[in-house]
Amino acid sequence: MFGPQVPSVTPDEVSPDAYLLDVREPDEWEAGHAPGAHHLPMMEVPARLAEIPADQEVVVVCRSGGRSGQVVSYLMGNGWDNVRNLDGGMQVWAAVGRDVVSENGKPAQVL
DSSP: OOOTTSOEEOGGGOOTTOEEEEOSOHHHHHHOBOTTOEEOOGGGTGGGGGGSOSSSOEEEEOSSSHHHHHHHHHHHHTTOOSEEEETTHHHHHHHTTOOOBOSSSSOOOOO
């Protein structure tokens, strides 16, 4: 989707110790996200860069891969070389059977 300049991984390639950075909006996060993921809405990334690890693999995720690809490009432009885009986002994550949990007490779903 973004060409060779934005590195990506599939859900099956995400290592168990990767830092999952979910950049979706709060309602999307509450409805369903990967267990152990860290929520940081896309528009807050520039002000909260210090929260994003520079010393471990960071996989950025959104619903389908568009917003997360933009965040990966932004982070790479600001010195991060450890970031990858989750190809297909949470839609593909859920479709291949990876766990999804909710924060709202309802069954988890990808919005």
